[in-house]
Amino acid sequence: MKTVEEIKTAIETAVSGAQLEIVPNGSPSAEHSLLVDAAHAFAAAKFLRDDAELKLDFLSNVTGVDWLDKETTEKVKVTRPVEKEVNGVKTMVDETVEETKKTVTPGYLEAVYHLYSMAKKHGPVILRMRTGNRSDKVELPSLTPIWRAAEFQEREVFDLFGIIFTGHPDLRRILMWDGFKDYPMRRDYVDPDDYEYEPTAHDDVLKRAQAHLAATTTEAAQ
Structure with missing residues (x-):
């Protein structure tokens, strides 16, 4: 497989105007990643999937990262x-x-994609996108149209970090309920003092069980 430097050059050659940066990984794995500007991320991702030599046809994981103001x-x-x-x-x-x-350097949110090739038996290639900030510039292009495996995982990143993936076919919460107001995986998230308000799928079952118990208790007393 091409080195990360070669992949960077290949994308910049194939996608006019694309701006990429190599993000080094100092761990023993040395799995450096490619940071691509959001405007050209979709085209860059399509190139990674369709390039005859790379053929990165499998998306294994999408995750989010929250970087606070520094x-x-x-x-x-x-x-x-x-x-x-x-x-x-x-x-x-x-x-x-x-x-x-x-x-003060404004913080941002990051979406990270781990890509492999089932056809070529190589990988991973790690692709990153960053938002403009953590408040009103949190949109990134959805890569679900390129890798269908991104659909649920981008929903999870949206739900827990608040990144809005434009072009996603069904962007809605997947773990938290619709009325939830915050993003639990952000670094400045504060846990609520009282969890009793949290609705669960078992509320109706508990109510029916309590009603049944009350009715049987009354019948037994008679």
Whole structure:
């Protein structure tokens, strides 16, 4: 199979305007991944599936990652004019001081796809997409039309992380109920204090059982 560098070059050659970046993996597996811009992700994925040499026809796994806002600090030297009195005369002089500069890098959500080739018996090739942020820019293209195995897994990522997969044939919650308001796999998710409100599929069964018990108890008492 081609190296990740060769695959990156092949995609950029085949998909005009595609922007890819190799995301290194420092573990012993060294399974580096390819980050593709959302605008060209669908075309890049189609190339990976259809390329005669790669034939990545099997999607084994889709998962989500939540990256929070990141604040970094650094010491910088700033030169600015200050007023000083020299020999009784006030004058402006340049003075260099050290200040702490804080920079906040907006967080984002990530969808990660693990691809294999059943035809060529190789893989994985790991493809990543990132959202613009974690609030109002959370859309990514669905890859379900390319790999049908993505359908339920993208629904799970939508349900638990909040990524909206445009073009998905049936994007709705798969684990949480429709009225649930949050995304449990986000890093800043706060568990509720009371779980009693959570509806279950057994509520109706419990009600019928309680009604039956009450009726039989009454009959026995008579």
